[in-house]
Amino acid sequence: MKRITIIGTGYVGLVSGAGISNFGHQVRCVDIDKQKIDLLNDGSIPIYEPELKTLIARSVNAKRLTFSVAVEDAIKWAEVIFIAVGTPQGENGEADISAVIAVAERIGINLNNYKVICTKSTIPIGTGQMIQKIIDQHNHDKIKYDYCSNPEFLREGAAVRDFLHPDRIVLGTTSDKAFEYLKDVYRPLYINETPMVHTTVETAEMIKYAANAFLAIKISYINEVANLCDEIGADVHVVAKTLGTDGRISPKFLHPGPGFGGSCFPKDTKALVEIAKKYNIDMATVTAAIETNIFQRKRMLNKLNDLLDNDLKGKIIAVLGLAFKQETDDVRESPAIEIITGIHDKGGIIKAYDPIANDSMKEIFPALDFKSSWYEAVEGSDAAVIMTEWNEFRSMDLEKLKNLMSQPVVLDTRNILNVSELKRLDFKFDNVGHRVA
Ligand code: UDX
Numbered sequence: 001m002k003r004i005t006i007i008g009t010g011y012v013g014l015v016s017g018a019g020i021s022n023f024g025h026q027v028r029c030v031d032i033d034k035q036k037i038d039l040l041n042d043g044s045i046p047i048y049e050p051e052l053k054t055l056i057a058r059s060v061n062a063k064r065l066t067f068s069v070a071v072e073d074a075i076k077w078a079e080v081i082f083i084a085v086g087t088p089q090g091e092n093g094e095a096d097i098s099a100v101i102a103v104a105e106r107i108g109i110n111l112n113n114y115k116v117i118c119t120k121s122t123i124p125i126g127t128g129q130m131i132q133k134i135i136d137q138h139n140h141d142k143i144k145y146d147y148c149s150n151p152e153f154l155r156e157g158a159a160v161r162d163f164l165h166p167d168r169i170v171l172g173t174t175s176d177k178a179f180e181y182l183k184d185v186y187r188p189l190y191i192n193e194t195p196m197v198h199t200t201v202e203t204a205e206m207i208k209y210a211a212n213a214f215l216a217i218k219i220s221y222i223n224e225v226a227n228l229c230d231e232i233g234a235d236v237h238v239v240a241k242t243l244g245t246d247g248r249i250s251p252k253f254l255h256p257g258p259g260f261g262g263s264c265f266p267k268d269t270k271a272l273v274e275i276a277k278k279y280n281i282d283m284a285t286v287t288a289a290i291e292t293n294i295f296q297r298k299r300m301l302n303k304l305n306d307l308l309d310n311d312l313k314g315k316i317i318a319v320l321g322l323a324f325k326q327e328t329d330d331v332r333e334s335p336a337i338e339i340i341t342g343i344h345d346k347g348g349i350i351k352a353y354d355p356i357a358n359d360s361m362k363e364i365f366p367a368l369d370f371k372s373s374w375y376e377a378v379e380g381s382d383a384a385v386i387m388t389e390w391n392e393f394r395s396m397d398l399e400k401l402k403n404l405m406s407q408p409v410v411l412d413t414r415n416i417l418n419v420s421e422l423k424r425l426d427f428k429f430d431n432v433g434h435r436v437a
Pocket of ligand 1: 153154155156215252253254255258259265325
């Protein structure tokens with residue numbers, strides 16, 4: 001059993017805290033945001049993430065997990081510290097690591113005995129060395145510590161499952177002792193033979209960016225294939241499914257759509273291109289994936305425009321789904337933001353609905369007309385646009401949809417509606433490379 005402090009209670013910090021305390025360790029999750037900590041101590045969680053509330057409650061009840069703003073105490077108390085603060089996109093596409101730097105300073109000042117200090121936040125490759133320098137500058141008593149990089153690969157909406165059943169654990173360490181400490185942290189996974197990749201800090205940092213950029217490229221690629229399918233009358237579902245049967249390709253992350261969003265892919269692809277520029281390396285494929293993603297979002301608006309005969313002015317449009325993907329309330333870089341702005345700019349009237357993310361989107365568009373069900377949103381509308389692949393849209397009663405709308409026009413940017421059904425009911429519709437199915 002180890003004493004573990006996790007600094008930062010965002011997605012990564014909170015899920016890691018819940019997961020590691022469930023492995024049996026004593027965990028303190030700390031944050032400078034008092035409001036968030038108060039919320040957590042009241043038994044609420046600041047994000048929507050399936051299974052997280054239950055997992056947290058289990059550890060809190062077993063007295064293995066606490067939340068507090070006492071960052072300095074928690075640093076002194078810990079044997080292992082995980083840095084999990086946010087690294088949002090800064091100016092020029094680079095990641096803003098100011099929160100990580102502030103945490104490194106505080107750790108340096110409060111070092112009181114040997115600790116393993118491990119970064120989970122996604123930071124530009126090479127930042128690990130900078131963090132160590134900052135800690136050293138403040139570590140006046142030269143207390144021994146080891147620095148590590150332990151990138152997290154969890155997906156929002158499936159974060160708990162991803163944490164408890166990861167494909168691999170990446171541990172970039174500066175000593176064998178630190179590796180032993182981290183192996184102990186992840187002991188239940190180690191025993192279950194989850195692959196543990198023991199490598200250098202720089203390689204671990206690189207793996208995270210390389211993984212995210214590769215997946216982003218894969219999505220942009222299938223989006224381009226889908227766009228061509230649209231034009232030549234092919235079905236991208238059959239194409240993607242067949243590509244996936246080739247073990248070298250795999251069927252995952254080959255779903256075409258309105259373009260990737262969220263807190264990772266858009267930010268990390270741009271950051272990788274910027275890091276590479278500093279070393280005079282042109283990441284042409286990653287740059288292309290970013291450009292394709294921008295184009296893909298515009299293409300969705302063009303499709304809607306075409307469906308409504310290039311006249312959105314005064315048209316009532318139901319935007320169904322606001323989160324960047326299903327099972328999350330996160331709207332960061334959500335393709336829905338672009339479509340809402342686009343419809344608005346062309347004079348359309350929007351009725352918006354998301355089963356979970358209405359409140360998050362309200363922060364971006366406070367004056368938008370939010371509805372509390374898809375029925376309400378589509379009633380009397382001239383078109384419906386599905387932006388997120390929520391299950392409740394997958395199982396939509398299309399006959400009911402048609403009856404509620406003032407005209408049966410649908411844009412399905414996630415390819416979740418049954419095309420034969422749409423045709424049978426005489427919908428005017430479009431999707432992404434799947435019209436002929
Ligand atoms: C991602 C990575 O998967 C995770 O490993 C990393 O640590 C953080 O970033 P996340 O952003 O939560 O996770 O969601 P993910 O499920 O990967 O989806 C990202 C975006 O790609 C979403 O907008 C999603 O809709 C889109 N996507 C995903 C597609 O358009 N097609 C696909 O086939 C898969």
